[in-house]
Amino acid sequence: MHSPALQVTGLSKVYGDLRAVDGLTFSVAPGEVLGLVGPNGAGKTTTLRCIGGILPPNAGQILIAGRNLAREPVEAKRALAFLPDEPRLFEYLTVREHLALVARLYGVAGWQESARALLSELELEGKENALPGELSRGMKQKLVIACGFLHDPRVIVLDEPLTGLDPLAIRKTKQSLRARAAAGAALVLSSHLLPVVEEVCHRVLVVAHGRVVAHGTLDEIRGTLGASGAGADLEELFVRITSAAPEPLPTQTVPGAGA
Amino acid sequence: MLVLRVLPFVLAATLRNRLLHQVRRLRQPRYAFATAVGLAWLWWTVGRGLVTGPRKVPTLSEEFMPAVAVGLAAGGTVMLLLAWIFRVRRQLAMSEAEVQFLFPAPLTRVDVLHWRVLQLLAVGLVGTVFTTLIFGRAASGNPLLFALGWWLAFGVVDMHLLGIALTWAAVGEGWAGLRRRAGTFLLLATAVAFTAWAATRVVPPRPASIEAIPAAAARAVLESPLRYALWPGITLTSLVLARTPAQFLEHLPGALLVLAAHYLWVIRSSVAFEEAVVHAAERRARAREARLRRRGGVPERKGPRKAPFRLSHEGPVEIAFLWKSLIANGVGKLLGRTGVLVALAWAGAMAVLASPLGKVPSTVLGATVATLWVIVVLMGPNVFRTDLRLDRQHLDVLRSLPVAGRRIVRGEILGSLVQVVLAQWLLLGLAGAAFRTPALVGPGVRGWAIAGAAVLGPALSALGLVLHNSVVVVLPGWIPREGERQAGPEASGLRIVVAFGGLLALGLAVLPAAALGGLALGTWAVLAGGPGPPAFALAAWVAAAALLAEAWLATGLLGRMFDRLDPSEG
Numbered sequence: 001m002h003s004p005a006l007q008v009t010g011l012s013k014v015y016g017d018l019r020a021v022d023g024l025t026f027s028v029a030p031g032e033v034l035g036l037v038g039p040n041g042a043g044k045t046t047t048l049r050c051i052g053g054i055l056p057p058n059a060g061q062i063l064i065a066g067r068n069l070a071r072e073p074v075e076a077k078r079a080l081a082f083l084p085d086e087p088r089l090f091e092y093l094t095v096r097e098h099l100a101l102v103a104r105l106y107g108v109a110g111w112q113e114s115a116r117a118l119l120s121e122l123e124l125e126g127k128e129n130a131l132p133g134e135l136s137r138g139m140k141q142k143l144v145i146a147c148g149f150l151h152d153p154r155v156i157v158l159d160e161p162l163t164g165l166d167p168l169a170i171r172k173t174k175q176s177l178r179a180r181a182a183a184g185a186a187l188v189l190s191s192h193l194l195p196v197v198e199e200v201c202h203r204v205l206v207v208a209h210g211r212v213v214a215h216g217t218l219d220e221i222r223g224t225l226g227a228s229g230a231g232a233d234l235e236e237l238f239v240r241i242t243s244a245a246p247e248p249l250p251t252q253t254v255p256g257a258g259a
Numbered sequence: 260m261l262v263l264r265v266l267p268f269v270l271a272a273t274l275r276n277r278l279l280h281q282v283r284r285l286r287q288p289r290y291a292f293a294t295a296v297g298l299a300w301l302w303w304t305v306g307r308g309l310v311t312g313p314r315k316v317p318t319l320s321e322e323f324m325p326a327v328a329v330g331l332a333a334g335g336t337v338m339l340l341l342a343w344i345f346r347v348r349r350q351l352a353m354s355e356a357e358v359q360f361l362f363p364a365p366l367t368r369v370d371v372l373h374w375r376v377l378q379l380l381a382v383g384l385v386g387t388v389f390t391t392l393i394f395g396r397a398a399s400g401n402p403l404l405f406a407l408g409w410w411l412a413f414g415v416v417d418m419h420l421l422g423i424a425l426t427w428a429a430v431g432e433g434w435a436g437l438r439r440r441a442g443t444f445l446l447l448a449t450a451v452a453f454t455a456w457a458a459t460r461v462v463p464p465r466p467a468s469i470e471a472i473p474a475a476a477a478r479a480v481l482e483s484p485l486r487y488a489l490w491p492g493i494t495l496t497s498l499v500l501a502r503t504p505a506q507f508l509e510h511l512p513g514a515l516l517v518l519a520a521h522y523l524w525v526i527r528s529s530v531a532f533e534e535a536v537v538h539a540a541e542r543r544a545r546a547r548e549a550r551l552r553r554r555g556g557v558p559e560r561k562g563p564r565k566a567p568f569r570l571s572h573e574g575p576v577e578i579a580f581l582w583k584s585l586i587a588n589g590v591g592k593l594l595g596r597t598g599v600l601v602a603l604a605w606a607g608a609m610a611v612l613a614s615p616l617g618k619v620p621s622t623v624l625g626a627t628v629a630t631l632w633v634i635v636v637l638m639g640p641n642v643f644r645t646d647l648r649l650d651r652q653h654l655d656v657l658r659s660l661p662v663a664g665r666r667i668v669r670g671e672i673l674g675s676l677v678q679v680v681l682a683q684w685l686l687l688g689l690a691g692a693a694f695r696t697p698a699l700v701g702p703g704v705r706g707w708a709i710a711g712a713a714v715l716g717p718a719l720s721a722l723g724l725v726l727h728n729s730v731v732v733v734l735p736g737w738i739p740r741e742g743e744r745q746a747g748p749e750a751s752g753l754r755i756v757v758a759f760g761g762l763l764a765l766g767l768a769v770l771p772a773a774a775l776g777g778l779a780l781g782t783w784a785v786l787a788g789g790p791g792p793p794a795f796a797l798a799a800w801v802a803a804a805a806l807l808a809e810a811w812l813a814t815g816l817l818g819r820m821f822d823r824l825d826p827s828e829g
Contacts (some may be wrong), residue, residue: 049537054362056533074365082363088355092273092280104265105364131276147360 003066005030005079005186006051006155011060013046013210020046022210023060028186030154033177035201036190037234039242043210044190045085048159051188052082065154078106081148085160087140089132095119095143096128099150106151118146121176123169137164145173149180156180156187162196174200198234206241214241261366262373270381281749289734290749297752304393324500326473329480332492335416336454342423343447350379350417351424351532352539362533372526379417383410404507408499411514415495418521425528428535443524454488461485491517576662577670584645584674625693632686636716639679640723646671647731654735654826665818668732672724672814679724680717687713707792711799718803721810722768725817726761732817732824768809776802 004027013021021043028034038044049055051062053069053076062069067076089098096115103111119125122142132140141164148156158177162170177200181187191197197204204221206214214221214237221237222229229237284290353361353375361371387410395402426443429436461483464475480486486493494513501507567585570578650657650671657667691709779801783794 052363054358054533054537074367077363078365080363082359084359086355088359090269090273090354090356090360092276093269094272094276097268097272097276101265101269101360102364104268105261105360105366131280144359 004028004063005032005065006188007061007063008047008051009061009063011047011050011062012058013043013050013055014058020210021050021057024207024210024212025060026205026212026215028155028188030184030186031181032203033181033187033189033201035197035204036188036207037192037194037197037204037238038207038213042207042242044207045159046210047207048082048157048188048190051155051157052080052084053077054082078151079154081151081153081156083144083148083156083158083161085163087137087144087164089140089143091132094129094131095124095135098143098147102147102150108151111150114150114152115146118149122146122172138166138169141165142169142173145176149176154185156185158187158189158191160191161189162191162193170196194234194238204234206238208242260370260373262370262377266374266377266381270378284749293752293756294749295752296756297748297750300751300755301748321502322474324497325481326477328493328496328500329477329489330473331496332489333480335492335496336489339416339419339423340451342420346423346427347420348424348427348535348539350421351375351428351536353536355540358537358540362537368532369526372528372532375421376418376522376525379421380410380414383413383417387413400502404501404504405499408495408501408507408514411518412495412499415491415514415518415521418518418525422521422525422528424535425525425532428532429528431535450488454485457483457485457488576666577673580667580670581673581677584671585677587645587649587674625690628686628690628693632683632690632712632716635679635682635686636719637723639682639720640675640727643675643678643682643724644727645678646675646724647728651731651735654731654824658821658824658826663818664821664824665815668728668814668817668821672721672728675724676717676721679720683716683720684713687716704792707796711796714803715799715806718772718806718810719769722806722813723761723765725810725813726764726768729813729817730757730761732820735824735826768813769806772802772805772809775805 006028008027009025011021011024012019024043024047026034036044036047046055050057051064051069053073056070062076064076065079067079069076090101093101099111099115099118102108103115108114119128122145124139124142124146127135127139132143135143141161145161148158156177161177162173165173174196177187177189189197189201198218203217204214205212206221214224216224218234218237221241222232225232225237225240229240232240281290281294285294357374361374366374387406390409391402391406395405422443426440429440461479464472464479466472466475480489490513494510494517498507498510498514501510567582570582647654647668657671660667662670687709691705776798780790780794780798783797784790787794
């Protein structure tokens with residue numbers, strides 16, 4: 001049994017009076033793809049942003065490749081790629097320069113070769129010198145994916161990565177994600193496209209009101225619903241589970257930063 | 260430091276690509292023309308002196324230097340205090356791209372802060388070059404020393420503002436953050452208390468003449484304890500104004516000390532500022548996207564906005580555009596603005612009339628309000644912009660509507676026009692009320708004047724609005740998209756061409772109307788044996804009719820161009 005590539009323990013994030021994430025605990029092993037699903041406002045993006053080092057959590061611990069994100073942020077983030085839902089790019093950096101920037105930030109030796117392969121894989125060949133303003137939404141998303149994969153991360157966090165992609169690109173990206181997982185990377189994939197989650201992910205974490213309401217393989221989740229869950233697909237399970245999720249508790253105390 | 264290797268790469272690539280982008284646009288004649296005008300302007304203002312050698316530039320007199328230094332230091336101190344009070348966080352705002360690329364990257368919090376500090380200094384350097392080119396010689400006589408001093412001084416100001424933002428971000432963390440920043444607040448409170456006390460110790464100067472006031476005031480400050488409170492500011496401004504290397508070196512150690520203190524304060528701020536930065540970046544991104552995505556020009560704001568009236572599915576389509584514009588500008592906001600304007604004007608008028616100044620003929624008051632009316636007539640079209648300029652992002656949507664271009668153009672302009680006219684009529688009413696008191700302007704004269712102005716003003720504004728909107732239709736690429744930053748010779752040339760072109764076009768368009776108005780006035784004079792107040796009103800109405808006719812024809816022409824417009828241009 002591998003030690004988890006990503007381990008999240010008791011993660012909490014509070015915005016003012018809103019407890020966006022409330023004590024989430026889960027782990028992802030190398031080579032595993034975890035699907036993170038939940039209704040709007042469930043705390044998925046906040047969770048991913050905390051794992052990505054963008055937002056500091058109020059409580060809990062995040063270990064990336066065995067490194068504590070709070071205590072050893074540089075070492076932890078070196079093993080991580082965060083692919084956001086909206087591709088925000090530098091207005092006046094070309095495709096190649098975005099990759100060069102990432103290579104420098106992560107210290108990727110011989111990045112040109114990897115970049116060329118990634119651009120080919122993601123069908124961005126010929127766009128090396130294009131500025132973001134000259135790219136479609138889907139191409140920008142592909143560039144963000146290429147930037148995320150360039151340093152060969154051990155943990156990849158993806159927030160709605162397929163938004164804006166055409167069907168062919170979606171298929172290619174899914175293949176790409178599977179290939180990374182097969183190569184040993186741990187993936188956390190948040191998406192509202194439940195068939196994609198069902199197809200790509202080994203396990204699913206369903207969150208509502210910032211808390212885990214179901215966690216496991218599809219069969220395990222079906223099992224928790226008893227006979228009524230038999231044969232249900234993820235969409236059906238999602239509707240049943242999230243409909244029955246309890247309302248959030250009011251915020252009482254804000255734990256000190258301890259992640 | 261990794262940041263030192265990354266930031267120069269990003270800045271250099273950004274600058275290069277931006278320039279290349281602008282150079283590529285020169286293939287289009289209009290951008291080439293704008294760039295030529297901008298370069299000519301740059302040459303005229305700063306380039307000549309650099310090539311032809313130093314011209315005689317009037318420089319700041321030596322005796323005024325202490326006064327200027329003290330004045331700038333005092334002003335700067337007050338500005339920074341206001342930044343503390345109003346929790347200015349601009350310096351902490353990073354772009355969404357920076358958040359996405361830097362925050363998950365293997366960088367520490369201090370690395371990201373270094374990025375921001377260096378970025379502010381780099382951006383400050385660009386500003387310094389331009390400021391030096393324009394003001395350098397006049398301010399200090401030595402452009403190089405001025406540039407160094409200016410860059411350093413504004414580097415300190417930027418870092419102070421960054422420190423303010425970090426402090427307030429820490430307070431946002433709750434009690435823990437507030438405790439960590441307790442020392443900063445204590446220091447701030449002590450500095451403010453000391454400054455306030457020191458200000459009371461300044462002996463009021465008794466200058467021999469008006470000209471001697473600045474020097475005497477500066478001397479009074481420099482001889483009081485206030486000089487200690489203003490020391491950082493005085494040191495920095497003295498550095499900026501230094502004329503000789505000796506003067507510069509005299510103030511340099513102090514300035515470097517201030518800079519170092521600020522640098523340490525910022526870098527050692529143990530603040531989880533990420534959330535503040537992320538939220539600021541998100542707010543900016545959301546606002547930008549809302550502007551880009553909203554349909555029909557209705558901005559997305561917190562909560563719905565009340566419609567000004569119920570829009571029927573029948574009737575002129577122009578009314579639908581007016582309805583949309585009024586919502587876009589916020590009916591409540593419009594009424595609120597009007598209400599505030601009325602209240603302020605009324606309170607001001609009452610205060611003046613009740614004071615000893617009340618003896619001043621109220622025609623002065625009336626003339627002031629009338630001047631405001633003139634300003635609104637001429638500048639209103641530039642201020643009220645809920646028309647095609649606001650909908651620049653949605654030209655494609657507007658083009659897809661099953662409505663003739665001329666009706667779209669007229670409908671769009673109608674929204675701004677109604678608001679300008681409301682403001683004008685309000686001011687006219689106030690002017691009329693102010694002129695009521697003296698017998699100088701009789702009721703007849705007043706009535707006819709208001710009747711003429713009430714029609715002529717809107718007609719002039721209508722023509723102004725048509726000209727402003729014509730730029731969107733004729734030269735869509737010249738109007739910056741919202742959130743788009745424009746800079747460089749192209750942007751300068753563009754502004755100059757649009758401003759002067761607009762004035763020229765307005766002048767030409769007014770000529771026929773003025774001629775017709777003059778004809779009407781002359782005809783009345785001949786028939787009635789002299790021009791009375793009604794004759795002027797009639798002339799104004801005739802001129803207004805001519806202006807409106809021109810506006811109508813121009814919008815028809817613009818409509819045809821709109822029907823052939825390529826929204827992707829630019």
